[in-house]
Amino acid sequence: MKKSLLFVMPSLASGGGERSLVNLLSQIDYSLYEVDLFLFNHEGLFMEFVPKEVTILPIPESYYRFAQPLAVSAGSFLIRGDWSLARSRLLFSLKNRLNRNMSMREQYNWKYISASIGLLQKKYDAAIGFLEKTSTYFCVEKVEALQKIGWVHIDYDELGMDPDFDITYFEQLDHIVTVSEECAAVLKKRFPGQQHKVQVIHNIVSPTVIRQMAEENLEDVYNREGDEIVLLTVGRLHVQKGYELAIEACRLLVEQGYNIRWYVIGEGEERAKLTELIKASRLERHFKLLGLKSNPYPYIKQADLYVQTSRFEGKSIAIDEAKILKKPIVITRFSTAADQIREGQEGLIVEMHPEAIAKGIGKLIHNRELRIRMANHLAGAQLGTEAEIYQLYSLLNREFIHDKTEAL
Numbered sequence: 001m002k003k004s005l006l007f008v009m010p011s012l013a014s015g016g017g018e019r020s021l022v023n024l025l026s027q028i029d030y031s032l033y034e035v036d037l038f039l040f041n042h043e044g045l046f047m048e049f050v051p052k053e054v055t056i057l058p059i060p061e062s063y064y065r066f067a068q069p070l071a072v073s074a075g076s077f078l079i080r081g082d083w084s085l086a087r088s089r090l091l092f093s094l095k096n097r098l099n100r101n102m103s104m105r106e107q108y109n110w111k112y113i114s115a116s117i118g119l120l121q122k123k124y125d126a127a128i129g130f131l132e133k134t135s136t137y138f139c140v141e142k143v144e145a146l147q148k149i150g151w152v153h154i155d156y157d158e159l160g161m162d163p164d165f166d167i168t169y170f171e172q173l174d175h176i177v178t179v180s181e182e183c184a185a186v187l188k189k190r191f192p193g194q195q196h197k198v199q200v201i202h203n204i205v206s207p208t209v210i211r212q213m214a215e216e217n218l219e220d221v222y223n224r225e226g227d228e229i230v231l232l233t234v235g236r237l238h239v240q241k242g243y244e245l246a247i248e249a250c251r252l253l254v255e256q257g258y259n260i261r262w263y264v265i266g267e268g269e270e271r272a273k274l275t276e277l278i279k280a281s282r283l284e285r286h287f288k289l290l291g292l293k294s295n296p297y298p299y300i301k302q303a304d305l306y307v308q309t310s311r312f313e314g315k316s317i318a319i320d321e322a323k324i325l326k327k328p329i330v331i332t333r334f335s336t337a338a339d340q341i342r343e344g345q346e347g348l349i350v351e352m353h354p355e356a357i358a359k360g361i362g363k364l365i366h367n368r369e370l371r372i373r374m375a376n377h378l379a380g381a382q383l384g385t386e387a388e389i390y391q392l393y394s395l396l397n398r399e400f401i402h403d404k405t406e407a408l
Contacts, residue, residue, distance in 0.1 A: 007035065008135040008136075009038075012045065012049075015236050017131045019317050026209075036056075036057055037054050037055065037056050062118075070089065074086045085115060095112070107165045108165070110137045114137070125147070126145055127139040136151075148173050150169070157190060158311070176197045179314045182335060205324065206386055213298075214298055220302065227259060228259045229261075231262040231306075233266075235266045237271050249354040251283060254283065262307070263303070305327065311352065312335060324384075326378045346377060
């Protein structure tokens with residue numbers, strides 16, 4: 001008999017966590033597992049990549065109304081005489097405006113969102129909140145399951161969350177999965193009473209799939225002019241990614257005479273701000289925001305360098321994908337940087353300021369031999385992580401066996 005699994009995710013709009021989930025779902029053995037997926041939003045870049053074997057659950061009508069703009073949502077509840085949900089929707093909107101910390105905002109506003117969602121009727125062998133905060137809270141409060149797993153994709157301390165809020169949920173989880181050893185160490189230190197639950201399962205990336213998709217567009221996706229060097233960054237337009245550092249580094253490189261063009265694949269709330277910064281720096285020709293791309297791999301393959309100027313990361317899938325496509329890499333010294341690349345062999349780790357970023361990029365542009373050596377090293381490296389799916393199977397079966405033993 002198949003085991004039933006539920007994955008919970010805010011959406012499949014864009015981002016590393018979303019791509020990680022799609023990759024994981026593509027590796028599951030559906031002869032062993034029946035899989036449902038709960039999303040708070042059914043629109044997104046990666047929706048088309050959800051395997052056909054996965055059942056996407058409908059959005060509850062009350063939550064659908066709750067997610068509408070304030071006037072529409074509150075008015076809808078009032079017409080139906082649901083004063084409690086109308087009040088929750090109003091408070092949700094007010095708290096969003098008052099709390100500038102986005103992570104804490106999501107934590108504290110869960111109680112208002114929660115009011116619009118009932119307990120799922122189906123019972124599961126395992127429920128997996130695949131992203132920190134709301135997905136985990138949903139699994140704890142809205143799902144009946146033999147075991148519950150929360151997934152943390154980031155360095156917990158860098159998110160600015162309230163650990164006193166999360167501990168009440170972590171105590172009710174059977175396992176807390178994270179994506180790197182450094183992230184695991186942070187969680188164990190922050191939640192010492194829960195450290196026995198912390199497990200590492202690396203993001204799943206498939207070199208075979210990535211290389212195949214990289215060949216889908218063989219034309220010059222960048223329309224290069226002359227001998228210009230193309231830099232690429234992939235990631236949400238979010239303050240976490242440090243794009244203002246990238247723009248300033250680009251300005252310095254252009255002033256130093258480098259013929260470069262720096263492209264960014266991604267979308268997010270920082271677009272307007274970054275567009276203004278690009279304009280103010282007179283870099284419209286040199287720094288380009290490309291938006292979302294359902295297949296970013298031809299862009300990665302055809303770039304000369306991959307650059308990531310993040311302030312913090314958990315385990316960046318984009319960096320792993322750049323490694324698979326043999327791109328020399330420059331990344332900033334965020335807390336998990338050493339988990340991502342081998343310094344000097346696969347790329348350079350530089351300090352988190354524009355001058356150091358520009359210097360590292362300039363070094364790789366000048367030193368063609370170093371770039372070739374890095375690319376050759378990456379060509380011979382074992383970079384696939386498809387086997388990580390067995391880490392999840394082990395986690396699920398371990399609990400399943402324990403439950404059966406207890407029943408006997």
